[in-house]
């Protein structure tokens with residue numbers, strides 16, 4: 001799968017409180033409304049201006065903190081093509097796969113705000129059209145590729161009737 | 167080759183020997199979800215067309231984050247969870263009963279068990295010798311539905327702590343020190359195994375602080391081998407039969423070992439806006455910082471021992487007039503015991519506001535949201551921007567003793583200087 005869009009640059013340690021803050025706790029059962037506030041506490045203009053296919057580009061330990069799965073869900077609902085970061089917090093990474101949001105572990109240092117990117121998930125490549133530079137990333141663990149290919153964990157269990165890892 | 171504690175527990179639930187790095191499907195003994203993550207978990211189960219759950223008596227929904235509900239949307243979520251639980255036989259720990267991790271430890275968590283929870287601080291259960299870990303709503307939904315989950319067996323970091331903790335230095339200070347050393351992702355995907363004579367000497371309440379905050383270093387779990395402290399804690403809860411002996415093999419293999427000399431520790435404070443931004447309380451950037459609100463509570467430090475300590479340091483004194491002091495017991499059991507001992511009375515007389523058991527202002531839903539530019543000294547586990555409901559506010563994390571000293575002075579103060 002190839003995804004094309006513009007980079008939105010975020011710093012290190014973007015927490016789930018930045019993505020889906022606790023003061024909006026009451027909107028968790030109203031995801032379209034919650035999605036209007038996605039990443040608001042990191043970059044207030046993001047939710048209003050992000051375009052389908054754009055990329056969230058983070059630094060170290062993206063998605064740390066709470067287990068709230070609403071965080072990757074509303075990033076996906078905002079139309080984001082993938083989240084790229086140097087590293088991810090464990091629970092966020094697993095949640096993203098479960099809800100079908102592509103997450104890419106790659107050295108994001110050379111990517112700047114507004115760069116035009118092309119991400120090829122299968123080939124493990126990020127082509128930075130603005131910089132004329134290609135970055136590579138390792139494939140997901142096999143079990144996660146399986147879940148993502150089936151359309152998330154619920155779809156996987158629906159299809160297999162169980163958790164089938166082999 | 168011997169097994170680490172996490173390899174032993176996961177192996178017992180996967181039906182075979184396992185080693186770090188393997189991916190396995192394991193049976194799950196206990197599942198929890200709370201009022202912020204439960205509704206999504208239920209909707210995921212409904213997508214699968216599920217009307218039954220694998221072991222409803224081993225699943226608990228906690229209404230603790232918005233307790234009691236400040237908004238109609240949350241009241242509707244509460245009702246949704248209660249109704250699903252009534253239809254499926256899932257247990258509900260309703261408003262005022264307390265925070266999930268505290269109530270699980272009092273009533274359900276047992277050594278050697280696997281507990282998965284749709285709350286990142288589920289790792290608190292590691293203090294009782296359980297493999298307890300936080301996951302998202304979908305993973306927990308599948309755990310509830312099928313009674314199993316998939317896991318990557320984590321590598322383990324041995325955290326060896328020896329020596330007696332100095333006066334007015336607690337497990338909270340030790341754990342903030344460890345998180346400062348490791349960084350917020352220093353133990354990513356790994357299991358922390360706490361051991362050494364300092365750990366053996368800690369009571370269950372203090373052990374729970376260490377396991378609770380393992381996730382703040384990125385860890386999947388924070389485990390402590392079960393021993394006599396575990397046995398007597400379970401006996402006090404009327405659950406002596408839940409005890410079993412679980413720990414690592416002597417020749418287990420660790421990714422690395424962190425050795426800490428407890429005698430050299432000082433009271434520590436985590437500064438805004440990340441937990442790993444840790445400095446000693448007497449550092450020039452810390453001591454003397456004006457504090458508008460002190461909050462003592464949460465799954466980290468809202469237990470009887472914490473409230474007792476606070477009361478002991480405040481007895482016969484008054485909090486600073488410009489500082490609010492909010493106290494929230496972690497569970498009804500804690501609240502009742504604190505009432506009976508006169509702890510609550512002492513706190514009220516010292517100027518505290520005491521709220522009913524639950525998460526209180528920890529996650530910014532209600533009960534103590536900060537004003538723009540205000541500073542809070544909290545005994546919680548997270549100080550991320552916006553955490554307590556206002557992205558323009560600042561949160562400092564510390565022990566209940568540092569909270570007491572700071573409430574008296576109206577600024578961050580060294581608890582060793584309070585008599």
Ligand code: SF4
Pocket residue numbers: 231265266267285287464465466524525528529546547
């Ligand atoms: S007390 Fe705070 S950290 Fe603990 S479960 Fe509640 S919201 Fe989460």
